[in-house]
Amino acid sequence: xxxxxxxxxxxxxxxxxxxxTCSHNNIATxxxxxxxxxxxxQGPRFIIQGYKTKVTNEVASLFIPADRKSSTLSLPxxxxxxxxxxxxxxxxxxxxxxxxGAGTTVTVRA
Amino acid sequence: xxGVMQNPRHLVRRRGQEARLRCSPMKGHSxxxxxxxxxxxxxxxxxxxxxxxxxxxxxxxxxxFSAEFPKEGPSILRIQQVVRGDSAAYFCASSPQPxxxxxxxxxxxxxxxxx
Numbered sequence: 001x002x003x004x005x006x007x008x009x010x011x012x013x014x015x016x017x018x019x020x021t022c023s024h025n026n027i028a029t030x031x032x033x034x035x036x037x038x039x040x041x042q043g044p045r046f047i048i049q050g051y052k053t054k055v056t057n058e059v060a061s062l063f064i065p066a067d068r069k070s071s072t073l074s075l076p077x078x079x080x081x082x083x084x085x086x087x088x089x090x091x092x093x094x095x096x097x098x099x100x101g102a103g104t105t106v107t108v109r110a
Numbered sequence: 111x112x113g114v115m116q117n118p119r120h121l122v123r124r125r126g127q128e129a130r131l132r133c134s135p136m137k138g139h140s141x142x143x144x145x146x147x148x149x150x151x152x153x154x155x156x157x158x159x160x161x162x163x164x165x166x167x168x169x170x171x172x173x174x175f176s177a178e179f180p181k182e183g184p185s186i187l188r189i190q191q192v193v194r195g196d197s198a199a200y201f202c203a204s205s206p207q208p209x210x211x212x213x214x215x216x217x218x219x220x221x222x223x224x225x
Binding site for chain 2: 034041042043044045046049087096097098099100101102103
């Protein structure tokens with residue numbers, strides 16, 4: 001499984017855009033990049049998944065450069081309720097053995 | 111449309127007792143996965159089950175831990191003779207089938223505390 005590196009924490013304010021970059025230098029050709037969100041005392045929740053270029057849904061955007069050695073999760077106009085831990089995972093499509101690292105703790109302040 | 115249901119949400123056991131954690135997958139899902147999250151760590155895969163079959167238990171400790179997913183009823187993760195190091199949050203996820211276009215759906219976990 002490809003190793004990922006992401007910042008331990010990020011602070012932001014309501015209404016701002018939050019960008020979290022994840023490094024995955026040894027990503028394999030068949031690997032997808034998946035982001036999950038986890039609130040305290042809850043299970044992870046799928047946010048977005050992509051393979052290359054850009055993916056957008058109603059929650060976030062995922063930017064993946066051509067070399068795929070990194071990816072950036074973009075959360076537009078965050079609110080206090082976006083305070084959570086965000087995990088970047090790299091592996092096969094729906095790879096159930098994905099191990100979640102420490103993630104990035106995003107704190108949104110008023 | 112109920113999501114993945116886990117119970118109990120909190121479980122306290124004394125060292126040496128048994129812990130039973132239950133997971134009911136989402137409706138229509140026949141694949142269940144168990145994960146453990148130790149304090150200050152990320153989730154780690156333990157076991158993957160289909161109805162009446164263990165598909166992959168490579169992440170589960172060889173001793174004291176077992177899992178089942180019977181034809182009827184929820185999946186059960188059983189920990190015998192618990193020790194303090196078993197204290198963690200245990201999450202269950204489900205999917206229609208691996209390789210399906212839908213991501214894993216997680217429950218809200220069972221927090222096991224061993225005293």
